[in-house]
Amino acid sequence: MALQEHGKRRVAYYYDSNVGNYYYGQGHVMKPHRIRMTHHLVLNYGIYRHLEVYRPFPATFEDMCRFHSEDYMEFLRTASPDNLKQYNKQMLKFNVGEDCPLFDGLFEFCQLSSGGSLAAAVKLNKQKADIAINWMGGLHHAKKAEASGFCYSNDIVLGILELLKYHKRVLYVDIDVHHGDGVEEAFYTTDRVMTVSFHKYGDFFPGTGDLKDIGAGRGRYYSVNVPLRDGITDESYRFIFVPVMTKVMEVFQPSAVVLQCGADSLNGDRLGPFNLTLKGHGDCVKFFRDCNVPLMLLGGGGYTPRNVARCWTYETSLAVNMEIPD
Template identity: 65%
Template sequence: MAASSKRKVTYFHDADTMGSYYYGPGHPMKPHRLAMTHNLILSYHLYRKMEVCRPHLATDEEMLQFHAAEYVDFLRRVTPDNQPDFSKQLQRFTVGDDCPVFDGLYDYCRLYTGGSIDGAMRLNAGTADVAINWAGGLHHAKRSEASGFCYVNDIVLAILQLLKVHARVLYLDIDIHHGDGVEEAFFTTDRVMTVSFHKYGDFFFPGTGDVKDVGIRAGKYY
């Protein structure tokens, strides 16, 4: 393949901090796996075929493009030490067992979200053909609700960034769980088509994603 036709790949990762976040003992979500993935990229010399970038920390303003102000404010202020003072908000925003409060929670959200926004901006600018953010993909988070280990929906925010340049976006989700947060965000618009390949039935989380769910109003069949 000629050098001029090679795809420009950009990979976002913060090797200093991303692998250090800890949801808690026994929790299946383990950010340290991101450090393991990064080590594989280094060991197989894949980094030589891509541009490696440190993601920026997403700002409140960026997260507020989708999430409610009171929810973002809660994520910024709550800590393991003060969470008893936020009992009402913990219940309201469904933060608890599946989505626990842990040290550095807010910066963790800012970091993985920043990587996805950065990737979308690179695609918009034409400086990357492929953008990778292994830390992202937290597709269950809703506007004012944490869900399924997800707090900030970086995918929705990245798609909103893409829509600043592109008329339409096709979103493919191949996680075993339905990408309910992304689908819900764009359920009524024809500018984003969400396609999720997931396990459905037998009370499997999150219990949504029936094949008959095709959007409503302008979003029907998109």
């Protein structure tokens, strides 16, 4: 069945009620609880009535190893706060400790996040939905064999690899305040995935994402970076986003799009220095909804939990084209 032109999209939504129980530790800015807050708003606003709500199967060890190295996954599966003394060397090797603490249930948390993005990809591949949403996902910094920036398993890369089974070209767009380095790196040398990242650049984590970084080998010109400065507003963001993405869609012609909706690019975020409002952030979702290509919406950063929950709830309502009160 072709995409429904205007009105209603078939929207699949992936959520596991356990996700809010995981805790990075005292004083850590990453709070999985914000995903539960989002879910409760989606319920309370009645948006769920327009969604197909699913609890995804947790990704298996084998699923994760489609991208990640086995020794890294084995470490995440076996190391815990109780036995970390015997894993000192590996913690250094896999960058687990400071920003990426070893917390209780870490591997299960990765399984839920990745399971949601894999399920979303399968649903789009089967053409059983026009839009698939996984707010548990979007963990774009994780590398093949290394944790980074609060991310351990790269659900996005796993989801895109799944999409590539049925789609010749997949577009990845990242509106998190941080550069989508893990995803860019994974697909840096292929022309089947174009990655486009809008992010704060200059003395800011992870320090990559220069305008001059454009891909390599067959992937040359298939990585696009839009480095931005502090305080960008809706108006300036739209002024760049719309022409760039219009051109990308025209030239690359992807048959599926993955949009990472990190909410740390909103004003008032604990870590992000941008000045976007819900409306400006949501306009990026609207842009792709109106492109009528199969679309995966993922979470990501966002460190002022109530703002994150409002943002992702609003974007869920945009996916189903439902007006909700402010």
